[in-house]
Amino acid sequence: MDNKDFIVGPDDPILVTGASGFIGPRVVEALLHRGFRNLRCFVRPSSRPSRIEALNAYGRDGARIDLVEGDLLCPEDCTRASKDVMVVFHLAAGTGEASFPDAFMNSVVTTRNLLDACLQHRCLSRFVNISSFAVYTNIRAPRWRLLDESCPIEGRPELRGDAYCFAKVKQEQILTDYGKRLGIPYVIVRPGSVYGPGHDGIPGRVGINTFGVFLHLGGFNTIPFTYVNNCAEAIVLAGLKKGVDGEAFNVVDDDLPSSRRFLRLYKENVRRFTSIYVPHAVSYALCYLWEKYSSRSQGQLPPVFNRRRWHSQWKKTRYSNEKVKARLGWTPQVPTAEGLRRYFQSCVDMGRHA
Amino acid sequence: MLKVAIVGCGKIADAHASQIQRLKGCEIVGVYDREPLMAKQFYERFSVKRYFDDLTGLLSDARPDVVHVTTPPQSHFAIARFCLERGCHVYVEKPFTVDEAEAQSLVELATERRLKLTVGHDDQFSHVARRMRALVQSGYLGGPPVHMESHYCYDLGRDGYARTLLADRRHWVRNLPGKLLHNVISHGLARIAEFLTSDSPQVIAYGFVSPFLKRLNEDAIVDELRVIIAEEERTTAYFTFSSQMRPSIHQFRVYGPKGGLILDQDHETLIRLRPGRFKSYLEKFVPPVILAEQHLENLLRNVKTCYLEKFVPPVILAEQHLENLLRNVKTFLARDFQMKSGMKYLIEAFYRSIIEDGPVPIPYREILLTARMMDAIFAQLATTRPIVDAESPA
Numbered sequence: 001m002d003n004k005d006f007i008v009g010p011d012d013p014i015l016v017t018g019a020s021g022f023i024g025p026r027v028v029e030a031l032l033h034r035g036f037r038n039l040r041c042f043v044r045p046s047s048r049p050s051r052i053e054a055l056n057a058y059g060r061d062g063a064r065i066d067l068v069e070g071d072l073l074c075p076e077d078c079t080r081a082s083k084d085v086m087v088v089f090h091l092a093a094g095t096g097e098a099s100f101p102d103a104f105m106n107s108v109v110t111t112r113n114l115l116d117a118c119l120q121h122r123c124l125s126r127f128v129n130i131s132s133f134a135v136y137t138n139i140r141a142p143r144w145r146l147l148d149e150s151c152p153i154e155g156r157p158e159l160r161g162d163a164y165c166f167a168k169v170k171q172e173q174i175l176t177d178y179g180k181r182l183g184i185p186y187v188i189v190r191p192g193s194v195y196g197p198g199h200d201g202i203p204g205r206v207g208i209n210t211f212g213v214f215l216h217l218g219g220f221n222t223i224p225f226t227y228v229n230n231c232a233e234a235i236v237l238a239g240l241k242k243g244v245d246g247e248a249f250n251v252v253d254d255d256l257p258s259s260r261r262f263l264r265l266y267k268e269n270v271r272r273f274t275s276i277y278v279p280h281a282v283s284y285a286l287c288y289l290w291e292k293y294s295s296r297s298q299g300q301l302p303p304v305f306n307r308r309r310w311h312s313q314w315k316k317t318r319y320s321n322e323k324v325k326a327r328l329g330w331t332p333q334v335p336t337a338e339g340l341r342r343y344f345q346s347c348v349d350m351g352r353h354a
Numbered sequence: 355m356l357k358v359a360i361v362g363c364g365k366i367a368d369a370h371a372s373q374i375q376r377l378k379g380c381e382i383v384g385v386y387d388r389e390p391l392m393a394k395q396f397y398e399r400f401s402v403k404r405y406f407d408d409l410t411g412l413l414s415d416a417r418p419d420v421v422h423v424t425t426p427p428q429s430h431f432a433i434a435r436f437c438l439e440r441g442c443h444v445y446v447e448k449p450f451t452v453d454e455a456e457a458q459s460l461v462e463l464a465t466e467r468r469l470k471l472t473v474g475h476d477d478q479f480s481h482v483a484r485r486m487r488a489l490v491q492s493g494y495l496g497g498p499p500v501h502m503e504s505h506y507c508y509d510l511g512r513d514g515y516a517r518t519l520l521a522d523r524r525h526w527v528r529n530l531p532g533k534l535l536h537n538v539i540s541h542g543l544a545r546i547a548e549f550l551t552s553d554s555p556q557v558i559a560y561g562f563v564s565p566f567l568k569r570l571n572e573d574a575i576v577d578e579l580r581v582i583i584a585e586e587e588r589t590t591a592y593f594t595f596s597s598q599m600r601p602s603i604h605q606f607r608v609y610g611p612k613g614g615l616i617l618d619q620d621h622e623t624l625i626r627l628r629p630g631r632f633k634s635y636l637e638k639f640v641p642p643v644i645l646a647e648q649h650l651e652n653l654l655r656n657v658k659t660c661y662l663e664k665f666v667p668p669v670i671l672a673e674q675h676l677e678n679l680l681r682n683v684k685t686f687l688a689r690d691f692q693m694k695s696g697m698k699y700l701i702e703a704f705y706r707s708i709i710e711d712g713p714v715p716i717p718y719r720e721i722l723l724t725a726r727m728m729d730a731i732f733a734q735l736a737t738t739r740p741i742v743d744a745e746s747p748a
Contacts, residue, residue, distance in 0.1 A: 044521060045521045046520070046521025071522065099365040099368060100399065101364045101365050101396075102364075102365060104392070104395045105364075108395070109389060109391050158398060166399075170395065174391075296689070297689035297692075298375075298689065298692065299372055300686065
């Protein structure tokens with residue numbers, strides 16, 4: 001794709017938040033690869049030094065990489081980071097590991113702060129918000145339905161029992177609200193399950209290890225994987241391509257494996273362990289019972305397993321990447337087979353696995 | 355219907371709302387957070403009547419009877435005072451205030467206005483803590499405690515809170531006089547305060563930054579603390595806070611002239627240590643349930659070596675652990691085994707004291723004594739090690 005299709009030029013300042021995270025460095029790399037030379041990387045003080053050094057190293061070939069250390073909860077830090085910036089790639093977010101308030105604060109309040117800062121500077125051409133497949137509801141959809149950008153967003157995210165889902169839905173809401181009310185130009189990118197070297201563990205869509213033994217819940221479901229470099233490329237295109245303001249893009253790779261196949265390959269290539277397959281009817285029934293008991297016991301068991309989550313994560317669903325290919329001209333550069341090979345090798349090298 | 359408001363919509367506010375909503379005869383009429391988005395998300399998740407972006411509006415429009423203050427500790431005093439001055443009873447999360455002077459001021463104001471105050475030492479109202487209190491009150495110890503040991507540990511690698519705290523030089527915890535200790539130790543100290551009779555016990559504290567934190571270039575956060583507390587020629591106590599010892603326990607041991615008790619908060623078990631000894635080798639025989647395997651191993655070893663003296667206690671301990679297990683199962687089946695069931699009990703007791711104008715669940719004396727001991731600890735730590743300005747770089 002020619003750079004004339006882009007909304008900014010190679011010397012225009014671009015901000016990447018979450019630049020030292022899992023996807024962030026690949027976004028920086030992809031921007032540099034496309035000739036963008038004026039990048040600002042926002043990192044938390046808690047970022048791993050090795051990742052900061054890696055970002056600094058990118059700046060050696062004539063590109064300017066400004067590292068801005070700060071906290072997106074601090075409006076002054078946001079103002080400083082977004083000064084003169086034309087495109088924001090907003091990857092920083094709360095993981096939801098701690099609590100709902102924590103996830104919300106680190107995803108929604110931070111996004112609001114950044115949007116306010118961008119409004120002050122009045123030079124923003126696009127705000128790219130990295131969301132997730134977690135925002136989709138699947139509750140009334142038939143099995144094997146095609147999940148694409150037209151599918152409904154979770155209307156009651158607080159009932160999913162998943163702080164990350166709640167925060168991501170609310171983050172999208174505040175962004176679209178700013179877009180409508182204040183004219184912020186934005187694009188939403190919703191990656192599927194992002195995997196690649198440096199990211200250990202087996203996705204929850206495949207199964208869970210909560211009860212001391214790995215429960216395989218995915219079965220023959222397709223897992224909506226996207227290799228981290230492919231995902232980063234899609235994010236970059238979403239931030240640069242003309243004529244896509246206000247759009248959302250799902251990002252999944254081609255040739256997606258089933259959960260069963262992924263698990264088999266993982267065991268063959270990384271580590272052998274015992275897993276118990278839980279048929280869909282059984283997992284649905286267990287989620288239903290858990291949900292009911294959680295409600296009846298007033299939260300004696302936290303409502304982390306419920307039907308909404310089952311529909312979202314473990315129901316048989318198909319995925320589409322047609323829109324991201326057609327509108328952004330994206331193609332996954334790393335085939336799934338090669339991506340999985342690299343991922344498994346990384347798991348072995350790091351000695352980290354689920 | 356008791357009208358309740360919550361000020362501060364962070365993680366602990368979720369626990370408060372969950373437990374308040376389990377109670378009959380009360381409703382959450384409003385919430386406030388200085389960040390309006392946080393107040394709004396709370397309002398949406400808990401179906402609260404209204405949310406506010408200023409405290410005055412909350413008090414004047416929602417007109418709560420009780421306010422729960424769940425903000426960072428530095429703001430507890432100002433918010434609690436503001437609420438008391440406007441006629442509200444106040445539940446303040448731990449630590450009650452930044453120091454004893456603030457605590458004293460709040461207690462005086464509440465007393466003067468005939469309002470009620472309490473602090474979020476909800477661990478003291480868990481099922482097992484209440485059982486322990488009942489036993490002590492029934493005279494199980496055989497007199498005032500001779501000695502107590504309170505272990506309150508905190509695994510720094512356990513969650514994102516510690517990572518955030520360590521990385522963030524502006525984190526509010528760093529601005530507390532006792533930093534991490536200030537935000538955590540009041541639970542463990544309050545257990546001791548409950549059984550002290552003197553208002554001015556001697557406090558000897560020793561604290562240091564663990565090698566683990568030093569390796570992370572952290573030199574301002576004391577995460578290892580040992581304290582000796584002594585009433586003159588009466589009760590003594592040891593308090594231990596550690597981020598490094600494993601298991602990361604939350605235990606309280608109290609020994610009287612005729613018996614002792616071991617409370618394990620993590621496992622919700624209470625073990626009675628009986629006075630006296632058996633007159634034969636049948637002395638040492640049983641294990642707790644979770645520790646049953648170890649105790650049985652000891653039992654078998656003792657049998658093999660024919661030390662009959664060492665046979666009975668493991669059996670007795672095993673019986674007690676089974677008893678604890680059965681109690682826990684029973685409580686679970688009764689659907690009263692929530693993570694914060696102690697908080698529910700404390701809130702319920704506090705509300706009852708308001709409605710019936712009865713005694714508060716945590717006597718003000720204990721609140722003040724806990725604050726006083728914390729002040730003494732932090733003052734000693736400040737004089738024995740250099741204090742690094744929280745704002746300065748590592």
